Amino acid sequence: MKKSILLLGICSVLLLGACSETPMADVEQKEVVTNDTASIQAIIDEAQAKFAQAQQQQHAWSSTADLLRSATAALANGDLENARKDSHRALLTANASLAQAKKQQSAWRNNIPG
């Protein structure tokens, strides 16, 4: 176990060099081209579907629900800038909650002391 932790630590340091290629960059790029009602609605729908999936796995985050509500409200009010921002944040947090659910399927055992 100690060896794997050590190797993971080394990986973490090395991966810092590749930070410019994180998914955040993709998201920023998407944000530029999704500044219209239909595209934003598509992002909201995708985030909503992933939120529902996370709920089924008992790992949904309340921040996703809040962001979905605000994105939907902003879109309804024609506030595309805030709708775009919040829909992307909702999608990001929904993806993160699903990643957490997947990881915890096995990682929970690591939290047992001893």
Next chain:
Amino acid sequence: MRILPGFITAITLASSAVLWAADVAADVAAETVNPEADRQAFVSFYKNRFPDIDIQAHKDGAYALDPAKRAQWQAMEDFPPYEIAVDEGRELFSVAFTNGKTYADCFARQGIGIKQEFPHFDMDQNTVVTLELAINQCRVANNEAELDYDSDEMGVITAYMAFTSRGNHFDIKVPAAGLAAYESGKQFYYERRGKLDFSCSGCHMQATGNMLRAEILSASVGHATHWPTYRFKWEKVGGLHKRFIECNEQVGAVALPQQSEAYRNLEYFLTYMSNGMELNGPASRK
């Protein structure tokens, strides 16, 4: 220059994955569901963490860990805020349903002094049955509407039933058919969830005894003994699942409904961990 770190990263990641997979395989192979071994390890953890505190004292939660807060709490207990709930519960418990029967007809020993037997795994229903669920099942069996789990009525009836069980000790059983439910509750307890990525164990095992803002994090052993509880922030008596909801929301997770299967399984696990401990509900907490 970027190729070299990438190459090294790929190699180390692959090696790490192989070693990790071997670790996990060994852990899983060694893993057998053994609730009693779990409980003994659980209790030992708190004995080691708090060597000067008797394990039974944890039934008082954080008040077992801080003498000053304990003194304040004991002063409050001179006029217990749940007293009215117990009286109201006693009254409601004996009110006959429209068919003439009462709650007493649904439970062993007329429903008096039985809380230490809940939750239990019901073989016929193939699920964990909590006291609250049994109360609603009793009502439905007698053609009455179910109570809302957050209602005052549910709070006071369970407060009365807990009061009649004071001094008894938990003796929760996990039959072979209940092992999956127990394990599911155990997983829920140790899983990280919410935006803050916290698990129940993160606060109540790893960080137990530490301060979280102005509060001391209580030990999980004894967490099940004192419900329902009058919480001053609720201004009413509420059940353990109401507290689960609060904990989940505090870490940024979407909470589950009271009496959902996941929460009943969690209660099953937590209560089993408190086997042998004295029931002291209802209680009061801040």
